[in-house]
Amino acid sequence: MTVDVLAEALDLTRRRRPFVLATVIGRRGPTSGRQGAKAIIDAGGILCGWLGGACAEPSVVRLARETLATGEPMVVMLGDLDPAGAGSVSGGAGSAGTVAGADTRRLALACDSDGALEVYLEPHLPVPQVVVVGRSPAVDALAEIACAVGWSALVIDDAGDPETHTRPELVRTKLDFDDLVVDAATAVVVATQGHYDDLALAAALRTCAGYVGLVASRRRAAAVLEHLADSGVAPDELARVNAPAGLDLGEVAHAEIAASVMADLVRRRAAGELAAPVGAAEGSAAVPAPARREAVDPVCAMTVFVDDARYHVVHDGADYWFCSAGCRRKFLAAPRGFLPA
Numbered sequence: 080m081t082v083d084v085l086a087e088a089l090d091l092t093r094r095r096r097p098f099v100l101a102t103v104i105g106r107r108g109p110t111s112g113r114q115g116a117k118a119i120i121d122a123g124g125i126l127c128g129w130l131g132g133a134c135a136e137p138s139v140v141r142l143a144r145e146t147l148a149t150g151e152p153m154v155v156m157l158g159d160l161d162p163a164g165a166g167s168v169s170g171g172a173g174s175a176g177t178v179a180g181a182d183t184r185r186l187a188l189a190c191d192s193d194g195a196l197e198v199y200l201e202p203h204l205p206v207p208q209v210v211v212v213g214r215s216p217a218v219d220a221l222a223e224i225a226c227a228v229g230w231s232a233l234v235i236d237d238a239g240d241p242e243t244h245t246r247p248e249l250v251r252t253k254l255d256f257d258d259l260v261v262d263a264a265t266a267v268v269v270a271t272q273g274h275y276d277d278l279a280l281a282a283a284l285r286t287c288a289g290y291v292g293l294v295a296s297r298r299r300a301a302a303v304l305e306h307l308a309d310s311g312v313a314p315d316e317l318a319r320v321n322a323p324a325g326l327d328l329g330e331v332a333h334a335e336i337a338a339s340v341m342a343d344l345v346r347r348r349a350a351g352e353l354a355a356p357v358g359a360a361e362g363s364a365a366v367p368a369p370a371r372r373e374a375v376d377p378v379c380a381m382t383v384f385v386d387d388a389r390y391h392v393v394h395d396g397a398d399y400w401f402c403s404a405g406c407r408r409k410f411l412a413a414p415r416g417f418l419p420a
Contacts, residue, residue, distance in 0.1 A: 081117070081128065083127060083128065084117050084118060084119055084127060084128040087119045087127040087128075088100065088119050088203075091119070091121060091203075092203070092205075093260075094260055095205040095208070095260045095262055095264075096121060096122065096205070097121070097122050097147050097202065097203065097204045097205060098119050098120060098121045098122070098147075098202075098203050099119070099120040099143040099144075099146055099147060099200050099201065099202050099203065100117060100118075100119060100200075100201045100203060101117065101118045101119075101120055101126075101128075101130055101139060101143060101198050101199070101200050101201075102115065102116070102117050102198065102199045102201070103115060103116040103117075103130055103131070103196060103197070103198055104154075104197050104198065104199045105156075105195075105196070105197030106194070106195065106196050106197065107158070107159075107194055107195040116128070116129055116130055118130050120139070120140055120143040120144070120200075122144065122147055123371070124140045124141075124143075124144055124371045124384075126139075126140055130196070130198060131157070131194075131196050135157050135196055135198075135381075137373070137381065137382040137383055137384050137402070138155070138157065138186055138381050138382040139155055139157075139198055139200070140382070140384075141373065141382045142155050142184060142200060143200050143202075146200045146201075146202040147202050147204070149202075150202055150204055151181075151182060151202070152181040152182070152199065152200060152201050152202065153181055153182045153183070153184060153199075153200045154181045154182070154183045154184070154197065154198070154199055154200070155183075155184050155186065155196075155197070155198045155199075155200060156183065156184065156185045156186070156195075156196075156197050157186050157195060157196045157197070157198070158186075158187065158194065158195030158196065159195055181199065186380070186381065187379055187380060187381075205231075205262065205264055206229060206230055206231050206264075207230045207231070207264045207265075207266070207344070207348055207353050208230060208231040208232070208233070208261075208262075208264060208265045208266070209221065209222065209225040209230055209231070209232045209233075209265075209266050209268060209341075209344065210232075210233045210234075210235060210256075210259065210261070210265060210266070210267045210268070210288075211232070211233070211234050211235070211268045211270060212234075212235045212236075212237075212254070212267065212268070212269045212270065212271060212279040212283070213234075213235075213236065213269065213270035213271040213272060213274070213279075213294075214236045214239050214243065214244070214271070215270060215272055215333060216333035216334065217270055217294060217333040217334070217336045217337045218234055218236075218244075218270050218337075219234070219244050219245045219246065220333060220334045220336075220337035220338075221268060221270070221337035221340055221341060222234050222244075222245075222246055222249055223245065223246065223337075224337055224338060224341045225341060225344075226246075228341070228345065230344075232246075232249055233249055233250075233251060233259065234246070234249050234250045234251065235250075235251050235252075235253075235254055235279075236250055236251070236252055237252065237253060237254040237275065237279075238252060238253075239252055240252075254275070254278065254279060254282055255282075256282055256283065256285070256286045261286040261287065261288050262287060262288075262289070263287060263288075263289040263353065263354065264289060264353050264354055265286075265288045265289060265290075265353075266288065266289065266290035266291075266292065266344050266353060267283040267286065267288045267290065267291050267292070268290075268292045268293075268294060268324055268340055269283060269291075269292065269293045269294065270293075270294035270324075272294075273295075273299065276293060276295065276299075276303045277303055277306050277307055277310070280293060280303065280307060280320060281307060281310070281312060284312065284316045284317075284319060284320070289352060289353045289354070290321065290344065290347065290352070290353060291319050291320050291321065292320070292321040292322065292324030292325070292340065293320055293321070293322040293323065293324055294323065294324050294325070294336060294340065295322060295323055296323065297322075297323060300322035300323050301322075303322070304317055304320060304322065321343075324340050324343070325339035325340035325341075325342070325343050326339040326340075326342055326343050327339075371384050371385075371386065372384070372385035372386055373385065374388070374398075374399070374400040376399075376400065376401050376402045376406050377399055377401075377410060377417040377418060378401065378406035378407075378409050378410050378417050379402060379406050381402045383400045383401065383402050385400055388400040388401070390402070390403065390404055390406070390407040391407075392407060392410060392411065392414075394410075394414050394418075
């Protein structure tokens with residue numbers, strides 16, 4: 080993986096942005112794509128890296144965005160890797176659409192080069208995130224459990240000391256969600272033990288977090304919510320607060336409180352909650368993925384990005400875009416052969 084592609088993947092991961100890692104796992108020359116070549120494709124269809132020529136890229140990008148919607152990997156076969164038994168350069172057992180568990184799509188490739196590519200598309204979606212606010216054994220235990228089950232975790236201890244926590248590297252010492260990436264796959268759990276529950280909840284409710292919870296007794300939770308209502312927080316916003324947070328286990332120890340909260344979050348995740356929509360994490364607001372106008376080349380059926388297309392024809396009052404000069408020439412020579420009857 081090149082430095083640019085690796086840096087892009089790390090940056091998108093840090094910003095909790097979904098992306099697809101595309102890898103060339105098979106090829107037949109002549110083609111500019113190389114075995115093992117990699118690229119990153121984000122939710123907006125922007126590609127960083129190099130896979131192949133102009134014919135291949137738009138279709139790969141379109142299918143990459145499809146994998147982000149499903150969360151499942153895919154193998155894309157562009158052209159014929161082994162015409163008439165000519166042989167191909169490929170990845171052995173992982174070639175020719177045999178990647179375990181991956182859907183396979185086959186597309187014709189009408190490029191003048193007559194090459195072929197096989198590309199593996201691997202979607203990377205943001206993992207669920209827990210942001211715990213406060214300073215107590217329950218706070219640290221919840222962060223530890225979240226990490227243990229593969230979630231991301233952060234702790235906010237306003238004006239606190241990170242070294243007093245079991246995982247100092249997870250601690251932020253300022254109650255400011257604008258400094259974090261909070262999305263629909265984020266759970267904010269307030270557990271300040273009465274120190275600043277109201278301030279923390281008010282701040283959490285200004286984000287698009289998919290879950291907001293308060294660790295407190297029923298009596299204290301009711302008092303905090305009443306105070307927020309008197310402070311002008313709207314009823315529909317207060318309805319977002321899960322209080323008390325976690326499963327009802329009665330009076331239990333700090334670690335068990337953390338386990339009950341995490342169990343409830345896992346249950347919600349399994350039920351389809353706490354899932355960030357594609358392209359929707361940048362700061363604390365949802366950002367829709369930018370749309371790119373697409374057309375289908377009538378000759379080779381490849382996807383073409385209209386705004387980037389160099390080859391265009393107006394025929395009988397209709398616009399047609401092409402992936403290459405070769406497809407445009409074929410269309411102009413016999414347009415009726417490429418149009419629906």
